[in-house]
Amino acid sequence: MTSILPPQDLTPWNEEQKQEAAQKLSPEARRILLNQGTEPPFCGGLLDNKEEGLYHCGLCELPLFSSEHKFESGSGWPSFYQPLDRDFLHYVRDTSAGMIRTEIRCARCDGHLGHVFDDGPRPTGERYCLNSVALVFYKAT
Incomplete structure (x- = not known):
């Protein structure tokens, strides 16, 4: 289900x-x-x-992840090994849970999506661990 996205407006929301x-x-x-x-x-x-389809930000609907990159991590949250485009996400150091993690937020609306960890599968070795309610899924047509 490889899809080419049109250019996205990443102007930060007020x-x-x-x-x-x-x-x-x-x-x-x-x-x-x-x-x-x-x-x-x-x-x-x-x-x-x-x-098959695309996962969008639940607040501003910026497309963020593809079903092609989703995998079963066993963590209890939807997991992906890469985003559609790294520029669609902000990466924020998070020390709130007594550990150092990397929070991921939508680049347009700054909505909190989840965290990314370095224990994912190839080819990236990353595991984007997301909250379902932070996403909207659009089935491929």
Whole structure:
């Protein structure tokens, strides 16, 4: 399902744009996307999704990940070994859980998506561990 994406507008959103888009979200999605929350493992709606398509930011709908790069990590969260484009993500040092991790946020709206770890499969060795409610899935047509 290799897809060529049209150019994406990565102009950072202002607070008004974020709050307007957040009105469509569930309280849980707002908690995760806007306040760096985490959903419990093994409960997210996209964990077992095997359909072909693209995973978009749940707040601004920027396309972020492809089903081609999804894998079963056993972690309890949807996992990918690479994003569609690294420029679509911000990487932030996170020491909030008593360890050093790398948080990933959407480059356009700054919504919290999850974390990336260096224990993934080839070819990247990365594991992008995401919250299902931080994403919207669009099935390939």
